[in-house]
Amino acid sequence: MPLLRTRPALPDLVGTLRAGRRQKYLISSALVEKVIARSLALYCLVFGAVAVPEAFRGQPAMNQVWAWCIGFAVFGSLSATVIAGLTGRHAKTAAGTASAVYLIVTVSWPFFASDPARVAPTAPWPSPLSTIAFAAAAFAFPRVLAIAYMAMVYVAYIIVRETPAGGGRPFLQSIAEAGYGLMLGLVVLLLIGMFRRASAAVDSAHGTATRKYAHAVREHRTELERVQVDSILHDSVLTTFLTAARAHSPEERHLAVAMAKHALTEVASAGALPTTIDDLVPLDQLRARFAAACEELGITAGFSSEGLKDYSIPGSVVEAFFSAVMQALTNSIQHAGPGVVTRNVHIQWRDEVLTVGVTDDGLGFDTATMTPGRLGVRVSIIERVANVGGRASIDSTPGEGTAVTLTWPAA
Structure with missing residues (x-):
């Protein structure tokens, strides 16, 4: 491949x-x-x-x-x-x-x-x-x-x-x-x-x-571990607490329980970084991992893909995109509003560029009023994707839903 x-x-x-x-x-x-x-x-x-x-x-x-x-x-x-x-x-x-x-x-x-x-x-x-x-x-x-x-x-x-x-x-x-x-x-x-x-x-x-390179690699892995722990605390632990606190319906309580189990798994495997930053993962596995996680958490979302066959990307990019997409879906569940909300994840590989789009047709929000330091967006989506050389953009309009677009490598 x-x-x-x-x-x-x-x-x-x-x-x-x-x-x-x-x-x-x-x-x-x-x-x-x-x-x-x-x-x-x-x-x-x-x-x-x-x-x-x-x-x-x-x-x-x-x-x-x-x-x-x-x-x-x-x-x-x-x-x-x-x-x-x-x-x-x-x-x-x-x-x-x-x-x-x-x-x-x-x-x-x-x-x-x-x-x-x-x-x-x-x-x-x-x-x-x-x-x-x-x-x-x-x-x-x-x-x-x-x-x-x-x-x-x-x-x-x-x-x-x-x-x-x-x-x-x-x-x-x-x-x-x-x-x-x-x-x-x-x-x-x-x-x-x-x-x-x-x-x-x-x-x-x-x-x-060689010694300078080894020192740089150690520092780089330490930074990866810091970002991983930071994101786990927000993506899994803190998000689970917030979801449980806001759970009123049986569906929301079921989601909170599933997220708690998922959080325990994430915490138990913390620090399990790829053997090297160049470990390659087939793109087909990225889609399968999205679907499996959504099924485990009880998140209803449609999945589509284009041009993934026979292509692979570094494991660090896969980890970053997986966490960013799951955070985007969790944010959609928490903020898209009541009623039936359609959520979709589209994965596309074209001209050696990976693009993942997460959309919903929920309430949406005004991106101009979004707090710059908002942890869920800054750490779990934007910063995490940027750390692997990608770019994340968020487009939303009140009443018209939200679209999160992840691109690697950054244009």
Whole structure:
């Protein structure tokens, strides 16, 4: 069945919340972490593949057992980082492991050369992977720990590069080679930190907005409960007392008894608001509820409808219109005068507008002399309908009856 817009009392907040459930935020901490993990995975995949030939070329100069062990450790940890980054599971653990493996391989390199006194012609084959190790550390570790890791790798590389197994290069050249990788690592660390701070700010703003929304909803429901209790006191309890006080004929006494039973039911169910302000109720049920209440109270009225099939409206609107219509009928019984009075309720749905008309051909009254603060009209009809975004109008002429028209949403 078609779903229609809710009342405009709180539409922006409800719309914002529901839109947030349907759509992804442009930036958030979870999204930033996912992007970084996948970028690191692709980085490891490309540069790890490039390093494979260099690993085989550098293997003869190393202890063979250790060479195969570090080969499996390095490329295994890189593979784990790729898989974890692409799947989004344990990405930081895999990245931290890869960076730790690289540090261990760098530090232990001089101790496992096949001939420690022989000067290697090139740098250790894992050297180009330093940027991957720095990026992995920047992603996996807190900022201070990541900087400390980069410093340790930087110092270890300089020392190893000066040894025969590392190529026996001069001190300044070793510093320059290590500095290039270190600068790239610091840039990556800076970028990751910047994105993380931006996403944290967005998350904080979203959390604040959510808390404000929850507070607004609580206040809104409190106001709904206040209006409900206010209307129950008038619509059911006070109206029943007035009807009983004015009951002289058997029919009036019967109505007073029926209204008293109905009032007890209303008081017992006070506070039973809809689960959410957007609960939808078929319009056919609104007509059936009017008829059932009139039968229970012994109110004679004709009912007609137009265009209600397959349409629904928010439960809060149904509650407001039901109470307003029942109050209008009760007012008609009390004030339309003696004798036979014809009462009709017409419910119409047209062009996405609900209109309910309550008419009688009783005595009527002069609307110009109606007290503005009259509780039955102000709270039970006009204010209640206005609270759900509708409008109520009352037209009456002495001797020609009264017409109460309820419209939702208000024009």
